[in-house]
Amino acid sequence: xxxxxxxxPGVADDKEMLISGSEACAxxxxxxxxxxxxxxxxxxxxxxxxxxxxxxxxxHLVAEYIVAEGEHSQFEIVKHASTVGARVFCGSSGVxxxxxxxxxxxxxxxxxxxxxxxxxxxxxxxxxFGVEHNDALVVRxxxxxxxxxxxxxxxxxxxxxxxxxxxxRRVFLPLAxxxxxxxxxxxxALVQVPTRAKxxxxxxxxxxxxxxxxxxxxxxxxxxxxEDWVIEIRRQNNEAMARASTVIEEAxxxxxxxxxxxxxxxxxxxxxxxxxxxxxxxxxxxxxxxKVAIRQMRAEGKKVGLIRPRWxxxxxxxxxxxxxEGAHAIGVIDRDYSFGSPFxxxxxxxxxxxxxxxxxxxxPLLSFICGLGGRxxxxxxxxxxxxxxxxAARSGKSPQRTSWLGVRE
Amino acid sequence: xxxxxxEVVYRGIFQKNLAARxxxxxxxxxxxxxRWGIAFGRYGDSxxxxxxxxxxxxxVADSQEExxxxxxxxxxxxxxxxxxVDDTLSKGVESWAWYGLQxxxxxxxxxxxxxxxxxxxxxxxxxxxxxxxxxxxxxLIRAKASFSGLWVYREDHTxxxxxxxxxxxxxEFLSLEAVGQAIAEAEWGSDLKxxxxxxxxxxxxxxxxxxxxxxxxxxxxFEMPKWWEMREGVTIPAIPVGKPMEGGKGYVPERNPYFxxxxxxxxxxxxxFDKCVKCTLCWLQCPDSCFDITPDGLYDANMESCxxxxxxxxxxxxxxxxxxxxxxxxxxxxxxxxxxxxxxxQYHTWLVDKISDTRHVAxxxxxxxxxxxxxxxxxxxDSGGVTITxxxxxENADRKQA
Numbered sequence: 001x002x003x004x005x006x007x008x009p010g011v012a013d014d015k016e017m018l019i020s021g022s023e024a025c026a027x028x029x030x031x032x033x034x035x036x037x038x039x040x041x042x043x044x045x046x047x048x049x050x051x052x053x054x055x056x057x058x059x060h061l062v063a064e065y066i067v068a069e070g071e072h073s074q075f076e077i078v079k080h081a082s083t084v085g086a087r088v089f090c091g092s093s094g095v096x097x098x099x100x101x102x103x104x105x106x107x108x109x110x111x112x113x114x115x116x117x118x119x120x121x122x123x124x125x126x127x128x129f130g131v132e133h134n135d136a137l138v139v140r141x142x143x144x145x146x147x148x149x150x151x152x153x154x155x156x157x158x159x160x161x162x163x164x165x166x167x168x169r170r171v172f173l174p175l176a177x178x179x180x181x182x183x184x185x186x187x188x189a190l191v192q193v194p195t196r197a198k199x200x201x202x203x204x205x206x207x208x209x210x211x212x213x214x215x216x217x218x219x220x221x222x223x224x225x226x227e228d229w230v231i232e233i234r235r236q237n238n239e240a241m242a243r244a245s246t247v248i249e250e251a252x253x254x255x256x257x258x259x260x261x262x263x264x265x266x267x268x269x270x271x272x273x274x275x276x277x278x279x280x281x282x283x284x285x286x287x288x289x290x291k292v293a294i295r296q297m298r299a300e301g302k303k304v305g306l307i308r309p310r311w312x313x314x315x316x317x318x319x320x321x322x323x324x325e326g327a328h329a330i331g332v333i334d335r336d337y338s339f340g341s342p343f344x345x346x347x348x349x350x351x352x353x354x355x356x357x358x359x360x361x362x363x364p365l366l367s368f369i370c371g372l373g374g375r376x377x378x379x380x381x382x383x384x385x386x387x388x389x390x391x392a393a394r395s396g397k398s399p400q401r402t403s404w405l406g407v408r409e
Numbered sequence: 410x411x412x413x414x415x416e417v418v419y420r421g422i423f424q425k426n427l428a429a430r431x432x433x434x435x436x437x438x439x440x441x442x443x444r445w446g447i448a449f450g451r452y453g454d455s456x457x458x459x460x461x462x463x464x465x466x467x468x469v470a471d472s473q474e475e476x477x478x479x480x481x482x483x484x485x486x487x488x489x490x491x492x493x494v495d496d497t498l499s500k501g502v503e504s505w506a507w508y509g510l511q512x513x514x515x516x517x518x519x520x521x522x523x524x525x526x527x528x529x530x531x532x533x534x535x536x537x538x539x540x541x542x543x544x545x546x547x548x549l550i551r552a553k554a555s556f557s558g559l560w561v562y563r564e565d566h567t568x569x570x571x572x573x574x575x576x577x578x579x580x581e582f583l584s585l586e587a588v589g590q591a592i593a594e595a596e597w598g599s600d601l602k603x604x605x606x607x608x609x610x611x612x613x614x615x616x617x618x619x620x621x622x623x624x625x626x627x628x629x630x631f632e633m634p635k636w637w638e639m640r641e642g643v644t645i646p647a648i649p650v651g652k653p654m655e656g657g658k659g660y661v662p663e664r665n666p667y668f669x670x671x672x673x674x675x676x677x678x679x680x681x682f683d684k685c686v687k688c689t690l691c692w693l694q695c696p697d698s699c700f701d702i703t704p705d706g707l708y709d710a711n712m713e714s715c716x717x718x719x720x721x722x723x724x725x726x727x728x729x730x731x732x733x734x735x736x737x738x739x740x741x742x743x744x745x746x747x748x749x750x751x752x753x754x755q756y757h758t759w760l761v762d763k764i765s766d767t768r769h770v771a772x773x774x775x776x777x778x779x780x781x782x783x784x785x786x787x788x789x790x791d792s793g794g795v796t797i798t799x800x801x802x803x804e805n806a807d808r809k810q811a
Contacts (some may be wrong), residue, residue, distance in 0.1 A: 182452035183481040288481035408635045
């Protein structure tokens with residue numbers, strides 16, 4: 001039986017590939033023509049380092065590929081490479097990311113635009129490979145930009161955007177792209193890969209300017225400082241993070257012009273929120289079961305929508321508040337935990353709660369913890385959360401505690 | 410609106426590349442008709458270990474929206490076709506990723522198909538494959554299990570044959586033409602492989618299976634504890650020490666009741682107790698402590714814990730005392746020593762029958778001499794229908810991209 005051949009959608013001269021989220025990241029890295037990459041294996045991030053190694057071995061990318069003896073060195077090496085003007089990439093997962101912690105803290109004050117991929121993984125113990133967002137979230141207070149993606153296509157696009165944003169002289173901050181272990185890093189989907197010519201049009205060369213460590217530009221990086229200097233340095237970092245918001249808006253607009261795709265709202269994806277009474281929020285691939293459930297609930301006449309925050313740092317406070325103010329109730333689903341936090345909520349829920357405190361109207365806010373350690377988030381989980389949100393919308397009251405979904409109890 | 414879901418059940422590491430090729434082949438073939446698709450492995454199966462059963466999936470759908478239902482999941486709840494590329498997996502699947510033994514046809518939809526490479530007859534296979542409470546189909550491609558490894562690939566056309574067979578089973582999703590196109594374009598593709606796909610398509614044997622047919626054994630399963638029932642501090646109780654086998658004599662170690670690992674086995678040791686010199690080496694060297702010490706000082710490989718690694722055969726100093734035999738010729742995990750004790754003459758007849766057939770004792774994976782691969786593959790391809798010529802593997806290697 002012959003099957004009618006339909007033209008594959010895609011933008012003009014894009015090439016379509018069946019690749020995983022990690023491979024999509026590596027495709028973008030080759031297009032961005034990175035100079036130095038450091039590697040140290042830990043699942044699920046290691047799929048990226050393998051994909052880059054393959055690209056170099058096959059002659060599709062010319063870059064220094066340095067296998068470090070641990071994550072701390074891995075991140076140190078690219079930090080130094082970046083200060084001498086190299087476009088760099090590295091990444092890790094779970095406790096590997098933790099092992100690099102000291103280096104992760106020194107990177108933002110040095111204004112190093114290091115791009116990392118964090119393959120989100122549960123922190124040990126127990127040793128487990130499934131997704132939790134706590135690993136990437138530990139740098140949330142340090143001056144790292146943090147973004148979550150949910151498809152392989154978005155992974156590729158975001159990698160290109162990341163260099164454009166982080167390497168902007170107004171920003172010069174490290175950026176971590178979070179990809180859910182398994183669901184994104186290990187799942188192959190059809191991805192449109194743009195041409196190098198387009199990428200060159202979008203992505204300028206990394207120019208470190210006055211901060212370049214070079215004999216022609218004699219500077220000392222990171223001298224010791226006492227109480228006379230530190231708070232001013234922090235103030236500078238704060239300013240850079242504030243400027244990043246403008247740069248992000250500019251970069252996404254330019255991305256849409258050059259590549260003919262990409263979101264108009266860089267900060268978060270809004271799905272069926274226009275008339276939504278209940279708005280659910282969650283980061284990463286959690287959006288997929290949520291969208292399926294929302295379509296089903298819409299068919300039942302329930303007005304439910306989803307906001308999937310991409311950017312966690314800088315946090316899009318005003319835009320999120322505007323998008324949430326009109327809801328009858330908000331349900332925040334965290335794939336992370338913060339033991340002993342206000343209401344025992346996860347990190348995202350407490351951020352949203354804090355952001356909403358100054359809002360003119362404050363709908364009831366419910367927090368949920370779900371999908372830890374890579375537990376699949378199921379449609380019944382989403383239904384249960386939504387029902388509780390409708391209940392809170394009726395009573396007008398926020399529950400005083402966080403609900404755990406999908407736990408054996 | 411329609412979707413097509415496939416799983417590939419395979420041997421970890423040995424068939425990892427094979428399964429990946431099949432799943433990618435499904436998506437890329439379906440893409441020829443403009444469909445969307447994803448391919449992924451069951452994450453909990455990794456890190457893979459040699460031979461431990463694992464699963465890959467391919468899902469294609471008319472729209473991206475429809476595909477979303479199947480994304481961000483560990484595995485589909487049901488599949489149209491279960492592909493099994495090693496018929497010893499017909500006994501069931503115990504993987505890293507779950508607790509208990511799952512029948513090979515567990516996810517197969519009612520009326521769905523288990524597509525298997527095998528030299529066994531459907532009736533022989535149905536002694537192993539568990540009963541299902543709905544009718545289903547058993548489709549066979551006449552071929553041995555294709556084993557290779559992480560770094561090598563056995564170019565015996567199994568991936569092309571599976572894709573060709575799928576075009577026969579699900580022409581509305583994978584036309585033979587589209588499959589041929591996808592194979593020709595693949596890095597590993599060739600015109601020969603396209604021909605193999607076509608032959609598999611034409612020669613596929615499909616046997617309807619009723620609810621009454623199949624292995625009636627209830628597979629072992631476990632209920633997982635609730636959060637408040639679990640020990641705190643990420644601790645688990647140790648496995649207790651063992652006990653004498655009977656009458657205060659012999660020794661049977663306690664074993665992990667939650668992971669038996671015998672479905673990892675593709676060959677099992679058959680022991681000639683009359684030749685045993687009681688040197689203890691098999692018992693000492695077995696990486697899985699699978700030998701029970703019998704009251705008379707012999708060593709009985711416990712078939713619920715043997716994963717078939719063959720170390721016992723390798724270390725045994727007595728000629729023909731331990732012989733590895735293909736798992737396909739056994740129907741249960743009964744104790745060989747009990748059989749021997751019960752009737753030595755009958756046991757001897759059974760043993761000779763098992764070990765004297767050269768097809769039974771050929772290694773299921775690995776090579777013992779230089780040139781064995783070329784020899785075997787020629788024979789297989791001859792019987793499978795295509796003549797091997799120069800150029801394999803990777804005739805399309807120049808198109809290599811990633």
